Structures are given as structure tokens and as C-alpha cells.
Amino acid sequence: MLTPIQIIITILAVAVGTMITRFTPFLLFPESKEPPKMVTYLGNVLPAAMMGLLVIYCLKGVSVVEEPHGLPELIAIVAIVILHKWKDNVLLSIGGGTVLYMILVQLVFI
């Protein structure tokens, strides 16, 4: 177990590392200057690309080989896509998908 001072220093180190990644773009391209065209372009296309990355990122722990072969996730996501195309309601899609997933992992694929 670390001493309290060591714990605080570790927490600060983690925080500084995180803040470096959060603040760097804003420090590199301050408001007073027009950012390079390439950066503006990336700012336009990156959100969609990063959302794709985040979808995979949050499913990275799912194994296709082991039981239940990622079926709960697959079923829940298909349901979310259908629900969202049908009702187009963000909260309903997320809530419905989550409840379905909980039912699947608690009652169906045990």
C-alpha cells in the first residue's frame, strides 16, 4: 500500500496525463487564430469516425469464440438499430437496448 502522499502524487500524475490529452488541441489551435484547413476538415470528419471507434472500443472485451459468442451484444445492438430506425428516439433506443441486454445476460445466456 502506498503512503497518502504517494497516492496523491499518483492521482495527480494520472490527472496531468489526461489533461495533456484534453487540452493539447485547444492549446495548439487557439481561438485567436484560424486553424489550418486540414484541422478544420478533420474536425468535421472525426466525430463520426471516433463514434465508430468508440462502438468497437466498448465491445472490445466481447469474445466471438467463447460462449455465448457475443450473441447478447449482437442481439441487443440489432434491436437498438431497428428500434432507432423505427421510433427515432435516442432515450427509447438506449433504454430498450439496455433492458433487453440485461434480460439476455441475466435470464437467457447464463
Next chain:
Amino acid sequence: MENNKFVERKMENKILENQKMENKNQKTKIRKSEFTKAAKAAFPHTIPVLTGFLALGIAYGVLMQTKGYGAVWSLLMSLVAFCGSMQFVAITLLTTTFDPLQALLLSIMVNARHLFYGISMLDKYRGLGKARAILIFMLCDETFSISSSIDPPGDVNRKYFYLTISVLDYCYWSMGTVLGAILGNFITFNTKGLDFALSALFVVLFLEQMKKKSNWMPGAIGLAGALISLQIFGAENLVIPAMLVILAVLILGRRKLEVKETPKMDTGRVNTIDGKNIINTKGVVAGKMIAEEGTPTSVSPREEREQVC
């Protein structure tokens, strides 16, 4: 006479002061009502994060507790570092030998994706004054995905809208970690699978992004880049290679992708006065002109705005 004048002047001053106070009061009143309006518009978008963060935060608090770190430490970490997945990684840092440099480097690597969030939000967080620093400090995955996918309604104060999302998400996470540390062991109902709310959030916000045709290719590039990187580098090291692949493809494909961006570049721009949204009328006209000139893919700007909202 002199005395009278003096009294008069005093009275005048008092009236002026009263007026000033009234003005001030009115200003705070307006600000308050604007804030309430923005908060009301923003809050519903954060509900999925509330469920997800409470579930995950509780898991984090319980885990910290089992390693000998109580509620105060969990809260301190959440308030100061506020970095979800990295906080789980940091548990191992807290249970091995003291090595702050490793903690710093690991934190930069695990959180590298935030670099791209910042680039994406440069425009949206422009001109928000002091609030900008708070927004950047709180820019986590979930806040980024909501704030980048959902535009504040036209009559809502942009600054307050983004602030509400950021601050609420920040509070949810901190609350969750404390709750987990305090009463994690008393929770009796089966919460297994509750944290899927965050996966569902990302999936739905991905679908929201896909409503814009110009986002189809970048979205596909993001999915494919992450999948390829997952296959090659495994679940633990997927993010940085995926970011590099995505960045490379986006830069190389710029000419093709940017052509389709043209209508959006003209319409998506928003002018800011006092942090409020005002649709850039010039941009609309410009966008319409392009549409009339017959670019096949261009949607009428107003239509596109409505689709996004």
C-alpha cells in the same frame, strides 16, 4: 441653496444606483431563465450517461474498496482525474510500487483518443470564454459523443447547453464512485449488464451521426480502422493504432471526403453572439446557391439542419 443642490444630487445618484441594480437584477434574471432553458434542453440527453455512469462508477468504487481505497480516494480520483477507463487502469498503479512517471505516460497513452475529441470540438467550443476551460477539462468519451452529435436547439444558449451536459456527466461519475465505495456491498438487485447503457449510447449516437450522408464514409472508416486494429493488436492495445489508421485514411481520402462535405461546411457554420446560436444567413444563401448550381449530393441547408436536430 447649496444644500438643496447637494440633496438633489444625492437623490439622483441614488436613483441611478437603483436603476443599475435593477438592470443587474434583470440581467441575472435573464441569465437564469436562459440557463434553465438550456438545462432543460440538455438534461434528457444525459440520462443514459446517468444510468451507465452510476453502474460503472459503483463498480469502480467497489473495486477500489476491495483494494483498500475508501470513498474519499475514489472521489478524489474522480474529481481530479475524471477519466473513466483510465481510472480502472490506475487501480493497478495504486496497488504496485510507486511510479508517477509510469502513471503519467500510461495515462497519456490510454487517453490519447481525447486528442481527436479536442480537434472535433475546436469549432463547437469556440467563443465560450471562461466556460471553455471547464468544458475541455470535462471532455470525456460520453460528453464528447453527446456534444459532438447533438446540436443545441436554435433558441437555446449554446454555452449553457454544453456546460449542462459536461457538468451533469461529471457529477454522475463522481456520485457513482462514491456510492459504490459506500454502499456497493448492499446493492441487492442484479445490476449485471446495466453498464451496457454506455455501449448502447455509443451505438445510438453513431446512428445519429449516420443520418448525415457525408458522415457515412468517416463512420465506416472509424469502424473498420478499429476492427482491423482490434484483430492485429488485441483488445488491450487497440486505441492508438486505430487512431493512426483512421487519421491516415481520413487525410489520404481528404479530397474525396471533402467534396461531399461542401454543403455541410457552408451550412453547419454557426455564428456566435453572446454564446447564442444564430444561423449564419450568409451561409444558408451560399449553400442554396450551391444547391441551385446543381451539386447532386447537396441537401438544402435548412433541411439538413433539421435532420441534424
